Structures are given as C-alpha cells and as structure tokens.
Amino acid sequence: MVLDTSKYDLKIMKRIDNRADDPVCRVKYVRIRECNLYNKRHEVTVINGTVIINRVIRADSGNYRLTLDRSDGSETSRDLQVIVEAPIGSVEVSIICSSSGGMRVFCSSEGDQLLYSWTLNGDPLMDGNSSIDLDEGTDGNISCSVKNHVSHAQKTIRLKPCPADGSVGSVRSFSHLHETHIRKETGRSESEDEKIERRTCTHSRRFMRAAADHHIYEK
DSSP, rough: OOOOGGGGGEEEOOSSSSSSSSOOEEEETTOOOOEOOOOOOOEEEEOOOOOOOSSSOOOEEEEEEEEEEEESSSSSEEEEEOOOOOOOOEEEEEEEEEEEEEOOEEEOOSSSEEEEEEETTTEEEESSSSSEEEOOOOOEEEEEEOOOOOOOEEEEEEOHHHHHHHHOOOOOOOOOSSEEEOOOOOOHHHHHHHHHHHHHEEEEEEHHHTTSSEEEEEE
C-alpha cells in the first residue's frame, strides 16, 4: 500500500506470459489512467494508493507485479500471488457404524481447498482427512473444523454407542451442540455456486452408497 500516490506512476500487471502486452492497470495522480486488466469493471477502484476489488472472481487469481515509478526515474517493484477461493459453507457431520462395532465419522462442507481437523472432548485427533475412524464405545463430543484461506467453520456433535441389535437407522440431519461459521465474502458467481452444489450432491451419493453396506448411526 502506498499512502501518497501523487509522487508515483503506479502499474499493476498480471503476469500471464511475462510479456509487455500482459494485462496492465496504470494509476497516476490517484486516478486510473489506463486499465485493460479488469475490463472496465465498475467494482474496481483506487483509494489512497490501494486497488480495491469489491467483487472478486476466480479469473482474478494469478501472479501480479506491482511497479512504482518515481518522478526521478527510479523504480520499485514487487511480485505477489492472488488466490481467490469460495468461502466455507455449512459443516455437516455424519457417522456410520460398522458390523464390527467401530464407527467412522464423516465431515463435509462447501468451499475450495478445504483443510479438516478433529477434536474429541477438546483433545486434538488426526488432522487432514474428511473422515476418521473411532473405536467401539467412544463417547463424548467430537468436533470437525474446516478452513481454507478465506474462512473457517466448525461443528460439534455428541457421540453415542452404535445400536447393538444391528438395525439400520434412517438417514437424517444431525442435531448439534455447537456450530460456528465465520466467512469473508468473496462474491462467488452463479457458476461457482453450481460447481459447489454438484460437489455436495456427489458427496451425498457416495455417503448413501456407503450406507448400503454399513449400519447407519444417527443422533
């Protein structure tokens, strides 16, 4: 960020082919002088030396170079990477009881580049996977936390023993003890929402196929 841009000729270039004709946006005297980088998008503004995009899209991701040209002919530049991700949606937790008596807990959510972590009664468990296996008789509160670069969310449910008679329960939503949801708006476009919906449907189909071979435990 530059506090006083009146002394600089500001140039932001998106590095696609590392050529002089890569998309560029030039700012001088706190005004956009030339810009084919954002295709005249009205949501792109420059305020006190900061380029602000009020509604980002996936196409804004990429490698950029910011260059400041001073009136004395000197120049300063810096490279930066921009990553645009869909924020975390609601977190859902489900459990399947196996015929051997153990249980597998599944965690699912919407969003991009999801990272999962688990706790049981506040103690950390194995991180990194969207499912986790628990021993027979495990009880207490299990929490699934999901995060990416722009937001995070968490859901906690209470475990209970799997049915002893081997009966198959009905599939329904878990009631939960606690759920937090923190997100930063990134302005997902309609096409991105459709992709997320397809991923959610795919997860649901996989869950139903797994349920056909296991006893399903629902709270």
